[in-house]
Amino acid sequence: MRILKFVLRRLAFGLGALIAISAAIFLVTQGLPADPAKTILGRDATPESLAALRSVLHLDRSLFSQYWEWLTNVARGNFGTSFTTQMPISSYLGERFSNSLFLMIVSSAISIPFALLLGGYMALRRDSLFDSAGSFTSLVFAAMPEFVMGTGLIVVFATTVFHWFPAVVYLEEDASAWSDPKGVILPIATLVMGCIPYVSRTMRASMIEVLESDYIEMARLKGVSERKVLLRHAFPNALGPVFQVSALNIAYVVGGAVIVERLFNFPGVGSALTEAIRSRDLPVIQFLSLLIGSVYVITNLVADVATVLVTPRLRTTLP
């Protein structure tokens, strides 16, 4: 019952956060600029086109009624039309959305298991050369912004040192990412490098704590084989805090992907957003920001619930 109550409360917060985020997105895009129509059309706009755009955006109405109109339309699945392409915005939900999901799932599926093994092994070989080399490398990767890491990979593996992979993803507007397997390696590698440090560090700390615990010592004293101590007792118990960080990492990929997609010209939601921003395509900006925000909120929500489910200790402390 406690768990059910926790899940419901967490769901309510997620929904509240989404509504607050949607309001903030709307306020920034349509409420803050003195005249959104002028911001979008620029200085060369004719009075007629300004007037037409103002009526499309309902700028003559109160800000709240503009927001309500937009929100209810989005909730009904009526996302509007892009200013630049005149295509319905729902078309962004097709190939581009699945391309971004592909990037997110593949890089998480590589980085999280790898980081768990790395962090666990660093904890076992604590203070060894492997441990310090690993912690230094993860520090370096954690500090650098994604575009710097990505450009570094391009210089080394695509253009200047080696010529193993293409520097950009060559895809038609609506092609799926897996039709260019060689092209997606570097974008995925960039995200993987950005993800590993956080998960491996948390795993290392959590594993060290578990290895120093009484029950591991007890198991060793009982004569349980070292292999079994690690696989049956230490590793599963170290996973609790890692769960949260891993999910936060998936959320990080959602944000980091905006930069990585732009850098590699990867046709996903993130690059669509930066393109829309450059052409000031307001309905697309609003919708894609909300979409990315939703994925982010949902991932965090699932993470919180899953962490509580896999950590019995936490379940009993739920209010």
Add this chain to the structure above:
Amino acid sequence: MNKVSREPRPFLDFIGTVWAMRRAKIGVVITGLICVTAAVGPHLAPFTATEFVDMPNSLHISGALFGTDYMGQDVWSRFLMGGGSILFLGAVSTAIGVLGGAMLGVVAAYVKGSLNSIIMRTFDIVIAFPGILWALLLLSMMGTSNWLIILAIVISTVPRVGRIIYGAAVAVVEKDFVSAATAIGESRMRIVFREVLPNVTSTLLVETNLRFTYSIGGIASLAFLGFTSDPTGANWGTMVQENSSAIILQPWGTILPVFAIALLTIGTGLIGDAFSRVSAGIDRGRND
């Protein structure tokens, strides 16, 4: 030396322990090197940032050490001039963001009740959306002035610092000396700033460093996406974006700025790592 009579100096001891770590020294040297380059560089640059020097994307030009960029401008000069604004904006936005976050966090820890939940829920909501996206939305709609770039970074810094400081301050608020201060009738302002805040300084130092690293990364990333207050000026982030399409012909225009940003973030990251190790007591018992 008589150590017993020495006054306790927790802050200086903390800094001393951090400085004793090798990674802190390496970090300071690297960060210092980049800061000096950014500060002195503009005076050493042989050309101005926007001067046409020779054919675009040429490598072997006398007088232009690393050749010319996509517009025929001197890569070396633009590199020397390109770090100042990133460092300046990074420092200012970190200072404002950390101060704001620390104050809100400490206040939320001390005053319980509705103000606490307003502050903490607002933090939760701001964090529930990627920081880079808030920045993109704000800058694309409001234009890119230095103040808006700082504001964009501050918005993502405040709630993250606030949460951490809140966590540290909640433990301090329960201590006896805070109850004592309340009992003798000190004002709430005084308790928050004179009793609680000084006791979370080590956490604050760790956070300041971490946030500086991320602010630099964020500002450089925004510049990479084309958001700078001076579109034609030299900026390491913008240089990467401008020159990366000609990277096969002229790699220096991309490699130099990428290398500088990487070194800078690694340097501050090393210092931050030393801070957090000492603060968390990870290196307990090692007094090298």
